[in-house]
């Protein structure tokens with residue numbers, strides 16, 4: 285993961301990419317999931333032509349395999365692609381009157397499903413700052429824009445990084461790291477405290493203090 289600092293630094297970001305595919309309801313998902321998105325990490329130089337539908341289904345089946353012989357119900361894959369995963373933060377998110385919001389200011393890996401949420405959170409802060417400026421003339425909100433947003437941004441980066449690390453295996457993972465990985469999964473599925481922390485971040489941190 286890379287942090288870009290300051291504005292307009294274009295150091296290369298990250299070495300991992302994801303295969304993303306969409307398909308009709310799977311039998312283990314509720315009917316409301318009309319087009320679920322499934323992603324897994326592949327090598328940076330991999331190409332989508334190496335991933336015919338059959339191979340994607342085999343990979344998914346391998347991941348969802350259970351001891352009682354559960355089989356995924358297969359269907360057509362209507363869209364698939366390799367999406368480069370970037371992780372970066374522009375800090376600060378403002379320069380004079382230039383304010384960055386959303387992906388222009390920060391990218392998180394898709395595992396935490398947080399990118400759009402973070403973009404909306406930025407815009408909420410900015411809208412309030414504009415509102416204050418035009419109603420009272422106060423510049424405090426505009427001047428504090430970056431600082432306010434970055435408190436949330438770094439927490440969301442942390443959560444997205446943690447989810448990615450927990451939910452994906454990495455090619456260079458040694459046996460020690462693999463055992464830590466399994467322990468992490470075991471902990472999150474057996475500890476109410478850890479499950480609560482995951483849920484708190486996953487549904488979205490509160491907008492106002494103390495987490496902003």
Ligand SMILES: Cc1cc2nc3c(=O)[nH]c(=O)nc-3n(C[C@H](O)[C@H](O)[C@H](O)COP(=O)(O)OP(=O)(O)OC[C@H]3O[C@@H](n4cnc5c(N)ncnc54)[C@H](O)[C@@H]3O)c2cc1C
Pocket residue numbers: 304367385386387388394396397398399400401402403
């Ligand atoms: C595979 C994948 C899955 C994702 N899943 C989730 C998820 O489940 N939950 C979630 O919260 N987020 C998710 N995201 C992230 C989310 O899509 C982005 O974080 C979010 O769209 C960022 O919003 P934005 O407005 O900052 O940027 P964008 O949505 O990228 O909007 C930028 C807009 O600017 C336009 N534009 C670019 N250049 C110019 C120009 N020069 N002139 C005029 N217009 C221009 C673009 O066409 C685009 O419409 C996912 C992303 C990916 C790739």
